[in-house]
Amino acid sequence: MANQDISFAQINDDVVRSLVVTGRKYYITLAISILVTFTCFVGPWFYQLRYGIGAAGMNHPTVWGTYLASFIFWIGLSHSGTLLSAVLHLTNSEWRKAMYRSAEAMTLFSVMVAAMMVMVHVGRPWFVHWAVPYPNQMEMWPNFRSPLMFDVMAITTYMTGSIIFIYMGTIPDFAAVRDRTTGWRHHMYVLLSLGWRGTDTEWNRLHWAYTFLAVLIVPLAVSVHSIVSWDFALSVVPALHQTIFAPYFVVGAIYSGTAGIVTVMFVLRKYMKFEHLITKLHFDNLGKLLLVMSLLWTYINMVELFTGWYSESSEEYEALNFRLFGFYGPLYWEMILFCALAPLLLISKRFRTSFVPMLILSIVINIGMYTERFLIVATSLPRQYLPDAWGMYVPSLVEIAIMVGSFGMFTTLFLVFVKIFPSISLYEVKETLPEPQPKPQADSGAP
Amino acid sequence: MSFIDTLRSRWQEYRRPGYYENFDYAWTMTIDLDSCTGCGACVTACQAENNIPLVGEEELARGREMHWIRIERYWEGEFPNAKLNFIPMLCQHCDAAPCETVCPVSATYHNQDGLNAQVYNRCVGTRSCAVYCPYEVRYFNYYNHEWPSPLDQQLNPDVTVREKGVMEKCTFCIQRIRQAKDAAKDDGRRRVLDGEVQPACVQTCASQAMVFGNRNDSQSEVFKSMNDPRAYHVLEEVNTAPSVVYLKKVEVNG
Amino acid sequence: MSGIDRRDFLKLAGAGGAGAGAGFMMRESTKHPVEHLVPYTSSPEEFSPGIATWYNTVCSMCSSGCGISVRTREGRAKKIEGNPSHPVSQGRLCAHGQAGLQVLYNPDRLTGPMARTADNEDLLPITWDEGISQLATRLGSLQASGQGDSVCFLSEGVDGHLAALYERFMAQLGSSRLVHYDFTHPRTLYSAIEKLFGDSQLPYYDIGNADYVVSFGADYLSTWISPVNHSFGFGSSRKGVNGVRGRFVQIEPRMSVSGASADDWFAANPGTEGMVALAIANHIVNEGGYQGDDRDAWVSALAPYSPASMSQATGLSSSVIIGIAESFLGSQHSLAIGGGSAGNNTNGVDTLVAVNALNYLVGNLGNEGGLILNPEPVVGSGSGTLRATYTDMIELAEAARDGRIQVLILSGTNPVFNLPDAAEFREAIAQIPLVVSLSSFIDETSSLASLVLPSHTYLESWGDSFPEPGVGFSIGSVSQPVVSPLFNTRATGDIIINLAQEIGLSAAFPWSDMEEYLKEGWQQIYARGNTGDGTEGFESFWNDVVRAGVWGETTRGPSPEGLLEGVIESIDVAPPEFSGSSANYPFVFHPYISDTLEDGGAANLPWMQELPDPLTSIVYGSWVELNPLTANELNLEEGDIVEVESPHGRVTAPVFIYPAIMPNVIGMPIGQGHTDYGRYASGRGSNPIQILSPQLETETGDLAWAATRVAINPTGRRVEIVKTGGVSRELGREIIQKVGADGADADGADHAAELSSIPVKVVRS
Ligand SMILES: Nc1nc2c(c(=O)[nH]1)N[C@H]1C(S)=C(S)[C@@H](COP(=O)(O)OP(=O)(O)OC[C@H]3O[C@@H](n4cnc5c(=O)[nH]c(N)nc54)[C@H](O)[C@@H]3O)O[C@H]1N2
């Protein structure tokens, strides 16, 4: 399926090169992203820890703000990694194989960044462990009725599952890299590959376990974003108290996650020189998926508007009115343009197979999706039941910085990842190639 | 009975309306909107009693009011027929409180007296309870507040001073309830007498718009007051079963 | 500890150290100042740690004299409540009463005596002995040289024995210049009552037993005379007087707190309230509602005031006037009260005479739910006419300018803030060689003092109070210190006694301190015989009074036989005279006493600054109220800064669009605009008193503060008004539900039209 001209050896070479040979560009990017992480995330966060959440723009009644929007955004972005990878694995989609590793990495890092957003969001992060059920001297358990508690459970499970999934899938590749590296890297990969030798039994077990995990991860991923949606939907806040929220969030998550994958694919392809591995085919397929998700997303948005309007209740009506035409109205229409209208371009195959336009669209979609999350928080809470308590929320500089910084953190994590993990699955890409003729210099570490 | 059945029956028991009637107390407040003049004495009384911080102009401009009881004002009509109506808004101590279910650490919970209690020490500051409360009566400490000396000497030693990152709200002056209970115990009485507990806001209200007491005691003032035909709950439709009962304003026409 | 060797331990300790370092970063990086534990090895008597002690005393935050109970713990005052046995407060308090603790614990309080050696120099600490002797020397030499009259004592309105002490002191000095000045003093009401009934005290209005109350401009629930007592009455009346729910009518150009709580609110043209009252009287008399002997006199006196002929001038339709008249007549206990802007126009006294005459016409004098005259004052002669008018203050200023005042002693009052710029009071005071302040704070007036002898707050000192109007019978309270003094201050009474003795007036001031003086004074009250058990002598009487916080006699004042001779014939309300032409100054200016800051005296209390204004929810600021139509016409929105220009000056403040003010009236709260007075007050908002024209009430010569016309000049600048309320329309949500008087649900109207996007404050950080 992939480029017919490349050989197994070349794949190994390409990937190992990507791990071992590091150009100046990489270091510059890494330096920038670390700098961004520290100046925009760590610094402002420390300031906020000292001063209090007051450093953010939240107030009464808008007690939730961009931190939570970012949290949903990152959790959403995490979706298309492991979830997509698992679904495609189960449906035996060949085209998955060149991209799933980095997709799964995205999942992992987005979940980590999302967890950090929780730490940034809460008033006393030094006590967040109280939300974890562990036997303690206080004889206090967390509140299992709380959707936030469900969140803690769902997200930790998802994160654990995703870590195992990505790690297990990479063992053979670690082994392959182990056999081609020297020095400290070799030692590291010796440890990471857990003594993988590539025997039939090993392959058999790996495949079985991998499939098992894939089956487990699909419902888990769906549950994660459903549960995140319940943080909102289980409230009685007008415009949040909606049954559509779970599918709405799941669809939104897969949507933004898929767009995120397109972005990452582009970058890997371009800067890690994987042009022959990540091809138009991948973009075409991802484009189709994006189109489907965008239509679903648009549909759900229309349903949301309709139910609000149909309710004829002053509360729902005003909340929608405020979202569409209030202070943040322009952002709403920006979101519609970015997430509902622009993706219609994907109908064209030419568009789907053009790399740069796909990159731009994928970024545009995620800007729109961030906006969606922001609007959910920033346009519902200021307009609840008692008009006298209405207020307005505008993010503060600290909040905006931390939002930017979270991207820096994600990028940093990803950059470190690409130097440790083979960011393309060696063995699965090889599976898609024709059987090589045995040659004396064939690899030993991988089939 | 299997374990599940036991669990279910206990849960149902707990969820049954009137569950709190089985206890000695179900503290309740009525507020007569026909008598409230919107004067705000209750607001300051509560601030004084409960160590509610001074927020400052800048923070108020940011919408970070802290008063546990606030007076909401709603206009009707236009000049010359404009009318202004007031409603004191405080924690309604809902028997089906949405704020309680959402707190991940049970920092806010229902106690046996029907109070929606807030354990400051336990709060991690997710602010979810404030989102879930339809009455918007929960206030968050966005930073550590200060009382320039010697203003700090006024602080009530019976009430905690809350630190940054913690949620707070009306407690029905739980410290006064405790004191009254202790006094009753010292006197060898099982229950606090009607009128023995007066929250700060009720005590100061010059137009006697508020009545506080135990609705499990059918002889109490509050019981009579809440059975007035004018009684209603604000946001009845959200079904939170509040312990604050409002008495409708009387409108004379012509 | 098996398995951890020394090196591991050091590593762990290192990690712990790093963690501690991070913890240090996150908390305060500065070292806390050293604080000392207070050992209770010798604890003050009267308190046991952990147990609250309550002291009854008197609220001095306004002149109503509510009895209070102060809760103290470990020697510190923690909370003020109303004293349930006190008939004025009946266990309740207003917000100011609650905030009294912030007078005591105010961080801007003066902590000890200070003096300035030369003009423009800072005040530097001195000792009390230095301060007292410095002042005593000066006073003594003036007294000795017969120049006693060049000493002026300018005090806030005080009553009881402290007032008597001041009088004695000034008399001994040979000075007639004892001036009590209060901006809020209802001078015109005293005059009106004197004119009608010959009584020089305020009457008690029994709102609690009235079932139909018409208030002409008096914000009786918030700022007028005795708000806590009135609110108590209001609540009682609303709950039913003999089963009838009290109905309240308010007539005023701008809706006040009392107007908002009224059942009917009517806007009559400013200054025409008296005409409305006379038109009501006209209807009552002419429609046979009044059958007194003097009916004919009334008919002829009221002839020009038919409802129809008054409707043009007052702006109220004759049907409204007649409606009020019939309800007034038809109710069992109707009551008319007047004050506020209605009493502070050029025709203030006439207006209040007209208003109070209504009470006579329905025969409620001396009756339940009516106007009740007070008995003779227990101490002194009643404070009403002792208070300085604007004219008195202008005379004082002139005397100061002419060099006729050598020493000015200030206590508690702040005329530089509370008099219009036109009075040029600050300039006048600057001419006085020695200005001494006994105030607890540096306010605008005290800042001119070169000698500061700060007094205790009311919670630290002895005093007494005989509240006016009280409750229709004689009551008095002893005010006792509830905490030991926080700072190096002294009670005003003690300062006076001390001074007198230094000057050599010991014969007239034989007491060691205020407490002793008070006790001597109360001997006379004890001698009246109403001593409760009383048999155990004065000491036990005194202790009982101090403990109970109140003493009283339940004998009512005289029930007026009728009106004074010639009153009916002279009844007449002239149209108000405004300063400024309506061409240049199209609006009538309506400054009003702030519901939260009073006349500015409460502006230094952070609780009061943070208490949302009841009607607008604004905190920490000034604003200018415009009717929506006016705002529309001038193209102004909430937050647009405008300049309010009168013939005598300008102030600027942001616009607030107020739905219940007349389109030709501009409202502005008094209270902000301090340039001194501590961190919470100074540099905030603006003071509308500054621009008032020196327009006088024609009979009393007091300032007609509601008689200035103004123009509104937009500045083009904007601010975000700081307020706590969001949107103040219900949008059909039935938050405040209503029933008709018949019990049926009122109002099922469709509010969908109100749902259009409503502007709401934008919060930026
Ligand atoms: N029945 C019984 N008796 C016992 C014991 C027992 O177990 N049972 N235990 C014994 C033991 S071990 C001990 S140590 C003693 C303790 O006995 P005490 O020393 O009497 O201890 P407490 O009652 O804890 O507190 C003393 C007082 O200090 C006050 N206080 C708190 N903070 C301050 C401060 O900053 N300054 C000042 N001046 N006062 C402050 C508190 O309000 C309290 O009233 O009791 C002994 N007695």
Ligand code: SF4
């Ligand atoms: S003190 Fe009473 S009258 Fe005043 S606002 Fe509060 S409830 Fe209303």
Ligand code: SF4
């Ligand atoms: S009013 Fe709000 S805070 Fe109070 S119990 Fe109900 S939901 Fe909770």
Ligand code: SF4
């Ligand atoms: S803010 Fe505190 S009380 Fe509220 S939900 Fe979070 S942890 Fe619970």
Ligand code: SF4
């Ligand atoms: S009951 Fe107590 S805590 Fe609640 S509003 Fe009243 S004074 Fe405040």
Ligand code: SF4
């Ligand atoms: S009315 Fe006056 S005396 Fe009474 S509590 Fe209020 S401020 Fe104090």
